[in-house]
Amino acid sequence: xxxxxxxxxxxxxxxxxxxxxxxxxxxxxSIPYQINFCLNAQLLEEIRQIRANNxxxxxxxxxxxxxxxxxxxxxxxxxxxxxxxxxxIGYSSLTFTTQYSASExxxxxxxxxxxxxxxxxxxxxxxxxxxxxxxxxxxISQAHYWLVLEILAQLPLKSTAWYSWPVAACFxxxxxxxxxxxxxxxxxxxxxxxxxxxxxxxxxxxxxxxLITKQLKSWVVHHLxxxxxxxxxxxxQLGLKLLSFLTACN
Amino acid sequence: MIQNPIENITxxxxxxxxxxxxxxxxxxxxxxYQAIYYLSRSHLSQLAVDxxxxxxxxQLRRQLELAYCLLLLDEGSAQYxxxxxxxxxxxxxxxxxxxxxxxxxxxRLPEPISDSRKSMSEVNKLLREPQFIxxxxxxxxxxxxxxxxxxxxxxxxxxxxxxxxTDTTYAQTSLQLNGKIVNxxxxxxxxxxxxxxxxxxxxxxxxxxxxxxxGLVEFMLSVIARR
Numbered sequence: 001x002x003x004x005x006x007x008x009x010x011x012x013x014x015x016x017x018x019x020x021x022x023x024x025x026x027x028x029x030s031i032p033y034q035i036n037f038c039l040n041a042q043l044l045e046e047i048r049q050i051r052a053n054n055x056x057x058x059x060x061x062x063x064x065x066x067x068x069x070x071x072x073x074x075x076x077x078x079x080x081x082x083x084x085x086x087x088x089i090g091y092s093s094l095t096f097t098t099q100y101s102a103s104e105x106x107x108x109x110x111x112x113x114x115x116x117x118x119x120x121x122x123x124x125x126x127x128x129x130x131x132x133x134x135x136x137x138x139x140i141s142q143a144h145y146w147l148v149l150e151i152l153a154q155l156p157l158k159s160t161a162w163y164s165w166p167v168a169a170c171f172x173x174x175x176x177x178x179x180x181x182x183x184x185x186x187x188x189x190x191x192x193x194x195x196x197x198x199x200x201x202x203x204x205x206x207x208x209x210x211l212i213t214k215q216l217k218s219w220v221v222h223h224l225x226x227x228x229x230x231x232x233x234x235x236x237q238l239g240l241k242l243l244s245f246l247t248a249c250n
Numbered sequence: 251m252i253q254n255p256i257e258n259i260t261x262x263x264x265x266x267x268x269x270x271x272x273x274x275x276x277x278x279x280x281x282x283y284q285a286i287y288y289l290s291r292s293h294l295s296q297l298a299v300d301x302x303x304x305x306x307x308x309q310l311r312r313q314l315e316l317a318y319c320l321l322l323l324d325e326g327s328a329q330y331x332x333x334x335x336x337x338x339x340x341x342x343x344x345x346x347x348x349x350x351x352x353x354x355x356x357x358r359l360p361e362p363i364s365d366s367r368k369s370m371s372e373v374n375k376l377l378r379e380p381q382f383i384x385x386x387x388x389x390x391x392x393x394x395x396x397x398x399x400x401x402x403x404x405x406x407x408x409x410x411x412x413x414x415x416t417d418t419t420y421a422q423t424s425l426q427l428n429g430k431i432v433n434x435x436x437x438x439x440x441x442x443x444x445x446x447x448x449x450x451x452x453x454x455x456x457x458x459x460x461x462x463x464x465g466l467v468e469f470m471l472s473v474i475a476r477r
Contacts, residue, residue, distance in 0.1 A: 023276045033276050071469055092277060092387055094466060110272040114459075116466050120262040122459035125269050126451065128416055134447060141451070145458040152465025156472035221473075247472065 007055075010046060015060040017043055018147070020070050032070040034095035037147050038108055039140070044100075047143040057150040065237045067151055069224065070094070075118060077221055093117035096151075098144040100136075112144045157244040167249050175204050217246045261426040264459035265419040266452040267395075270402060275394055279377045282390045284362040286314050291353075300403040303396055305350075310389050310396075312352045316345040317385040318359050318376070327379060334358070395419075415439055421452035425460060 017038045024030040039047075050057065059067070074092045093115040099108040113125040130137050179197040186193060220243045223229040229239025289311040294304050319338045321329040338358075344351050360372035376382055395417070402417035420436040439445050 021274070023274075031276075034274065068469075071466070072473065075470055075473070077473065095275075097272065113272050114462065116459075116462045118463075118466055118470060120259045120463060122262065122264045122455075122463055123419075124264070124266045124455040124459065125272055126266070127272050128268055128270050131268050131447075131451070137451070141454060145454070145462075148462055149458065149465065152462060152469065155465065155469040157469075158472075243473065 010050070011058050012060070013043065014046065014057055014147075015063050018059075018063055018067075018151070020066050032066075032073060034097055035067065035070065035151070036110075037096070037098045037144065038101070039098060039143060040101050040103075044139050044143055047146060048139065051142065051146055057147070059151065059154050061237070062233060064154060065233060065240060068155060068157070068240050069236045071155055072221070072224055077225075093121070093123075096144070096148045098140055098147075100130075100140060111140055114144070114148055116148075157240070157247055167245075171204075171208060175201055178204070212246055212249050217243065220246060259427070261424045262460055262463050263422060263424045264456045265422040266448075266455045267419050268416050268448075269398060270405070270416055275390075277387055277390055279383055279386055280362065280373070282386050282393070283314075283373065283377060286310050286386075286389055286393065287359060287362050300400050302403070303400055306396055307393075308350070308353070309348065310393055312345060312348075313385070313389060315352065315355070315357060315359060316342075317382055319345060321376075321379060321382060322358070324381075327381070328375060329379065329382075415442070415448075420448060421455075423452070423456045425456075 019036045019038060020032045021034045021036050022030045022032045071094060074094055094117075096114045096116075097110050098112040099110050101108040109127070109129075111127045111130040113123075115121075115123040115125075126137070126141070130140060178200050182196050182200065183193050186196070188196070220229070220239055224236065224239040224243065229235050229242075289307050291304065291308070294307055299307065318329070319342060321327045322331045322334050322338050323342075324330055341352075341355050344355060360369045360376060362373050364370060377386075398417040402414065415436055415438050418436055420439050422434045424430075424432040424434075426432065435449075439448050442448070
């Protein structure tokens with residue numbers, strides 16, 4: 001039996017329970033401050049089944065973009081982009097919380113929170129009421145940890161992007177053309193021509209790398225944090241794709 | 251100087267806390283700065299903060315002062331002040347100690363709520379320093395934990411608070427780079443009937459906490475370089 005539509009519906013339901021909470025810190029700027037899982041009894045059961053069958057959660061494109069952007073905003077990216085220029089709020093830990101609603105009429109209550117700091121400090125908070133209900137505690141903690149790990153596993157940018165090859169090919173073709181041009185046009189002896197060609201290869205590689213790794217990457221990260229790629233799903237997606245591309249070309 | 255936190259990691263530390271309530275924590279630098287700046291014995295007394303926590307609150311204020319003094323000495327910082335070097339260097343040993351001698355030092359931190367426009371702009375300038383913001387964030391986390399603990403102590407004032415572990419880190423595991431694993435437990439859990447459940451919960455936290463951190467590092471590496 002084809003289970004594909006069932007899996008898709010299930011993934012859609014789970015994706016819709018992942019929310020990114022933001023807070024307005026001034027009139028224009030709002031910052032994402034936590035990832036929130038809104039769970040209920042049905043979703044808990046679904047997660048239990050998925051885990052029992054060793055299935056994975058496929059994050060939606062929208063969630064992937066939002067989650068990557070949230071993680072980027074909270075990471076220390078000083079090695080790529082000087083945050084001093086950004087007047088940023090500094091880096092922070094990633095926060096994941098789980099809210100649970102026992103029934104439709106009851107308000108959702110935050111029962112679990114994980115704070116993960118890149119510097120190696122991890123804090124897990126459990127609400128007292130939950131701790132007193134051992135069955136629900138097991139279900140919620142397992143679902144919470146599973147969702148966090150599923151997200152973190154899909155968060156890294158894909159470095160095996162196919163488009164890095166055409167770029168590399170274009171670069172080498174351009175260098176070959178330049179070398180051929182020097183070879184046939186310049187009046188020097190062959191030994192000098194070889195030296196010039198070698199110098200062209202080295203210099204262009206250095207310039208290309210510096211341009212790609214330092215300048216362009218810094219520019220994209222800067223605009224993802226606070227600029228043209230900072231707001232709106234499609235802009236963020238474009239910014240992240242560019243960053244992924246530049247990382248692959250690195 | 252900007253520091254990459256990954257370079258300075260010597261251990262991954264996982265802690266588990268049982269809390270009365272999980273509240274959203276939004277880091278707004280100015281609010282945190284203001285809250286820590288005004289910490290003093292008279293302020294804590296006014297707020298009726300549990301006396302057992304006073305020293306820990308005051309340490310936050312000391313560390314804020316220390317962070318600012320270090321910026322005054324840092325040539326790479328916009329706060330660098332050549333004229334204050336001698337004075338600051340004299341006070342630095344006192345500010346670096348955990349005692350209460352530092353309370354006699356006149357503060358150099360700019361006042362967050364002030365009639366003077368100069369002071370306000372100094373605060374704004376200070377809150378643009380990434381290094382200072384990072385310290386402020388760490389202090390904020392510790393202050394939030396102390397606030398929670400204070401609330402919990404006040405609520406349990408009439409109850410038996412000896413075995414109360416709410417709002418304190420009841421278990422902490424440090425996975426060190428040299429291979430050592432250090433576990434620390436709050437003494438109160440040893441006398442509780444539910445200690446096995448608590449330990450089991452922390453064990454689960456530790457196992458997944460380490461994986462969570464590794465996931466975050468993977469993301470960071472994917473952004474800065476090809477893996």
